[in-house]
Amino acid sequence: MKFVSTLDSSHRVSFLDAVSRGIAPGGGLYMPESLPTLPEEIRTGHSKEGFAGIAYEVIRHFAEGDIPAAELRTLIGETMNFPVPVRHLDDRFSVLELFHGPTLAFKDFGARFLGQVLSYQQRQADREVTVLVATSGDTGSAVASGCSGVPGVRVVLLFPAGKVSKVQELQLTTGGPNITTLRVDGTFDDCQRMVKQAFVDSELRSRLVLTSANSINIARLLPQIFYYISSWQELAHRGKEIVFVVPSGNLGNLTAGMFARKMGIPLHRFVAATNANDVLPEYLRTGVLRPRPAVSTISNAMDVGDPNNTPRLQSLVGGDIEALRAVVSADVCSDEETRKAIEEAYGAYQYTFDPHGAVGYYAAQRFLAKEPAGTAAVILGTAHPAKFPEVYRDEIRQRIPVPEQLRALTGRPRRMLSVRADFNDLKSILLHS
Numbered sequence: 001m002k003f004v005s006t007l008d009s010s011h012r013v014s015f016l017d018a019v020s021r022g023i024a025p026g027g028g029l030y031m032p033e034s035l036p037t038l039p040e041e042i043r044t045g046h047s048k049e050g051f052a053g054i055a056y057e058v059i060r061h062f063a064e065g066d067i068p069a070a071e072l073r074t075l076i077g078e079t080m081n082f083p084v085p086v087r088h089l090d091d092r093f094s095v096l097e098l099f100h101g102p103t104l105a106f107k108d109f110g111a112r113f114l115g116q117v118l119s120y121q122q123r124q125a126d127r128e129v130t131v132l133v134a135t136s137g138d139t140g141s142a143v144a145s146g147c148s149g150v151p152g153v154r155v156v157l158l159f160p161a162g163k164v165s166k167v168q169e170l171q172l173t174t175g176g177p178n179i180t181t182l183r184v185d186g187t188f189d190d191c192q193r194m195v196k197q198a199f200v201d202s203e204l205r206s207r208l209v210l211t212s213a214n215s216i217n218i219a220r221l222l223p224q225i226f227y228y229i230s231s232w233q234e235l236a237h238r239g240k241e242i243v244f245v246v247p248s249g250n251l252g253n254l255t256a257g258m259f260a261r262k263m264g265i266p267l268h269r270f271v272a273a274t275n276a277n278d279v280l281p282e283y284l285r286t287g288v289l290r291p292r293p294a295v296s297t298i299s300n301a302m303d304v305g306d307p308n309n310t311p312r313l314q315s316l317v318g319g320d321i322e323a324l325r326a327v328v329s330a331d332v333c334s335d336e337e338t339r340k341a342i343e344e345a346y347g348a349y350q351y352t353f354d355p356h357g358a359v360g361y362y363a364a365q366r367f368l369a370k371e372p373a374g375t376a377a378v379i380l381g382t383a384h385p386a387k388f389p390e391v392y393r394d395e396i397r398q399r400i401p402v403p404e405q406l407r408a409l410t411g412r413p414r415r416m417l418s419v420r421a422d423f424n425d426l427k428s429i430l431l432h433s
């Protein structure tokens, strides 16, 4: 399959090129040239395949011509090596728990797949690739973990000193020897500026193969299609109309759901739930897209003021906002409402949502209140509550089981370098370490 730029449909590249470039010239995003229709047994919810089998059916169309079938199956096996359970709170609310991977957030799907694809590509070309990421927390830890020990892939992560949580810092600094973590004396914006500078530096470009790992990279997005399909299949036989509720920031997860729908899965509606950074809800309401600086909230992985997958979403509906409104609803949840939603779910079901999932639970409640009783909501549980201990009161916090993935990190040696918010520091590390 070829991939085309959202800015220029005559710019066509292979799957592997789209992944290693990350972003198209001029800032366009890569989109599959067409979306294949899935086999009938998957579209009707009667596939006998397990998660990995469905994943293979989805991804093979995109990687066709670039990665041989047997390799692709191995690579999916390496990516999806953790459970993806659906928890039924009652007959109307379920949670699709996407947080049982190594860094306890759904970003593990995309980051692990990206690491595997880059490693495959390196084996063909025999040239080391350097993944450069500025992170405010979750992305960097997922990429560090997804690429740790992956042959042929080197990762350089930049995070702002003092601005990530304790758990996140632990995850960022305990990767393997191929992960270099830089603690930048500056803000997240400084980190991002340094990374952008690296991508346009001609000396770096000529001496290294550099790629980016944020959610503009198509390899981060494609593996997120799988879990919509597998969970829908699990729920399709309960005789309910299902809406997916997606805690949203850069809109990668929502875009993946829309891909599943376009590939023939009868998903009727999505509810995008945001925190105070309500660019998408406002866009759906007013028709005007108004990017702005992000504000800080307790669901910080969704503190995004300029969602980077918006062009993909627009392209999927041919730029027609009415077509988008017909499929996507949106709602906004304040920090106070997030805390209230955590308490309510704990009281009603003894279930502890992380702050991002709680934003989804809030939106799901409000959406279902207006729907017939035959509609059920699947809330995407995007992170494990143990990642955010500071959010909970003592009684709730003490009942959150500490996952093995976190316990395993505690004793490990930490490695990081402290640098100034200066591009030259980054450049010399990239060239000489």
Ligand SMILES: *Cc1c(COP(=O)(O)O)cnc(C)c1O
Pocket: 105, 106, 107, 138, 139, 215, 247, 248, 249, 250, 251, 252, 253, 254, 301, 302, 356, 382, 383
């Ligand atoms: C990144 C992230 C989100 C937002 O996902 P997008 O695909 O950027 O919309 C939501 N929840 C958690 C826990 C995240 O890490």
